[in-house]
């Protein structure tokens with residue numbers, strides 16, 4: 264299987280507190296990889312290290328390697344801004360740019376990259392909104408504020424915004440945890456559809472969600488990766504007793 268992203272002995276700190284204790288993981292292309300584990304085990308920190316978002320917080324440190332195809336994203340001379348445009352991110356709480364229209368939210372990244380031609384922007388905005396399965400709901404109000412949308416629509420708008428700059432990988436940090444069950448199911452359908460075009464890494468608290476959508480699942484505990492397996496295998500007969508305890512609700 265093609266490996267898009269690989270971490271080697273990845274360690275991360277906030278100040279003196281070590282959060283990740285040496286994670287080795289291989290993430291397959293055009294697949295969904297879920298990260299599960301109890302609160303505080305380092306799931307968000309891990310995904311934020313993949314696209315160099317961890318370092319935007321003062322006092323943080325990373326050791327080890329993240330290989331994106333044949334490039335170590337932590338090598339000297341690598342531009343973190345370029346990495347973040349190729350490895351996009353969607354956060355837990357929908358965060359449309361509040362002063363911008365729906366259209367401008369999606370076009371913003373392209374405009375930052377210097378694209379000005381209206382026909383190109385129009386096409387990219389429509390394509391991204393379609394990919395995020397929200398085009399039909401917003402096509403008649405593209406000039407309205409994104410803040411007027413429901414939570415689930417806002418999250419799909421944020422996914423469209425992330426997709427507009429055509430990332431190769433999309434990191435999703437609990438993208439549905441602030442949403443109701445119907446919006447959650449829209450997001451899950453969307454993620455399943457998107458994996459044809461983008462490699463997806465998704466952090467989730469929701470074990471059923473991981474079981475429903477992920478091809479592979481990683482179980483984290485106290486900053487270590489206890490198990491990484493095919494999702495079906497992990498949820499039916501996990502190799503490690505700690506995974507078994509977690510997925511059967513004995514802790515966490």
Ligand SMILES: Nc1ncnc2c1ncn2[C@@H]1O[C@H](COP(=O)(O)OP(=O)(O)OP(=O)(O)O)[C@@H](O)[C@H]1O
Nearest residue numbers: 277282300301302303304305306307308309320468
């Ligand atoms: N900005 C920060 N400054 C200091 N410590 C932090 C910061 N963000 C997270 N931490 C600490 O790092 C540890 C791991 O946090 P992280 O958010 O990666 O865990 P998580 O598994 O994603 O948790 P959750 O499921 O609750 O979101 C926790 O102990 C948390 O308190």
